[in-house]
Amino acid sequence: MPPSASRVGLRFWLITAAALAAMAITASLGRWQLSRAAEKQALQATLDTRTRLPxxxxxxxxxxxxxxxxxxxxxxxxxxxxxxxxxxxxxxxxxxxxxxxxxxxxxxxxxxxxxxxxxxxxxxxxxxxxxxxxxxxxxxxxxxxxxxxxxxxxxxxxxxxxxxxxxxxxxxxxxxxxxxxxxxxxxxxxxxxxxxxxxxxxxxxxxxxxxxTDPAGPTGDGLLRDWPVVGAGVDKHYGYAFQWFGLCGLIALLYVWFQIVRRFIRPRSQPAA
Structure with a gap:
């Protein structure tokens, strides 16, 4: 095998390993955010229950x-x-x-x-x-x-x-x-x-x-009581999970295009000179 072909093969496998590692990391981060969202959903249920109690x-x-x-x-x-x-x-x-x-x-x-x-x-x-x-x-x-x-x-x-x-x-x-x-x-x-x-x-x-939280009296006290709604921030974790899974998919698409489609499929489909 020529030295140039050996270097190309080594680079291909290094890029493959790096892409797989990046996909594994981003996918695991996405799953972690989903687990955090599940925890926050349970917390939100607790908060909602408390606000309804006497x-x-x-x-x-x-x-x-x-x-x-x-x-x-x-x-x-x-x-x-x-x-x-x-x-x-x-x-x-x-x-x-x-x-x-x-x-x-x-x-x-x-x-x-x-x-x-x-x-x-x-x-x-x-x-x-x-x-x-x-x-x-x-x-x-x-x-x-x-x-x-x-x-x-x-x-x-x-x-x-x-x-x-x-x-x-x-x-x-x-x-x-x-x-x-x-x-x-x-x-x-x-x-x-x-x-x-x-x-x-x-x-x-x-x-x-x-x-x-009660409204102002008949004379009014001039105060605004538009307090933030009690929430556990579930949507934030779903948003982070979407970003991590999206990045994982993007890495996979870029790898397939540059390392498989352009390297193997397109050259074989081109007519001989």
Whole structure:
């Protein structure tokens, strides 16, 4: 066999091995994404079941918060409050109490319906108790002419009933070094650490919060409550699986065309010179 033919044969088998390896890897990644989608479907079923269950009250909420409390009384993180765990996250809740309006906090750089503004959080002292639950009341636009100006929020005085769903602590956004120190010096904050806020205010604050979902009262509080729909993100994994399987098929088509059709079939079909 001539040296050139030997080199061509070696290159053919190297390309074949590389194509088979790439197809095996992409196909396995596609199957892995399908398995993740199956897990998320089971999770979504759990979430849907929770949202349909009857609303819980203050006793169940506080008991669940104590069970999920982290080390040294720290509130649970998003990883600790997983919908897989037997807790009340995403359950409907109905609470009675009165607002502690002086401790209202405005979380900055939060979006709703594609617009930036504040998430308004106000502690709710439960009826006949010293226990307090932080309520994520809704969203309100900010004044971009004066970024230090607080938007007007109507907070009822006296007993109120709050309808909502149980949630973990508010999600944290990136902040520059030193930003955390400003949490105790302003009502406008980038993030809110419930443990630090508990120490700052001296309130008997629960480690779980409530996303308020009931409509505004007759006078209205000016807040928007278009919270994201509770979902496990199943479609995302199906999309990734489609991409991996598509890449696997593309590799197979390119290999067949360049290494078989153009190398063996087309030359044999051409007439002799």
């Amino acid at each position: 609303a819980v009250g203050a006793d169940e909420l506080l008991e669940a918060a104590k069970e999920q409390q982290g080390p040294m009384g720290a509130p649970p993180t998003d990883a600790e409050v997983s919908p897989h765990a037997p807790n009340l996250v995403h359950r409907q809740v109905s609470l009675e109490g009165h607002w502690l309006a002086d401790h209202t906090v405005f979380l900055d750089n939060r979006q709703m319906q594609g617009r930036p503004g504040f998430f308004v959080l106000t502690p709710l002292q439960l009826q006949g108790r010293a226990d307090v639950v932080m309520v994520q009341r809704g969203w309100i636009p900010r004044n971009f002419q004066d970024r230090t100006q607080l938007p007007p929020v109507s907070t009822p005085v006296g007993p109120v009933r709050v309808q909502g769903r149980v949630a973990a602590a508010p999600s944290r956004l990136y902040e520059f070094q030193g930003g955390h120190s400003a949490e105790g010096s302003s009502r406008i904050r980038q993030n809110l650490d419930l443990a630090a806020f508990r120490a700052e205010t001296g309130l008997a604050l629960s480690s779980l919060t409530v996303l308020q």
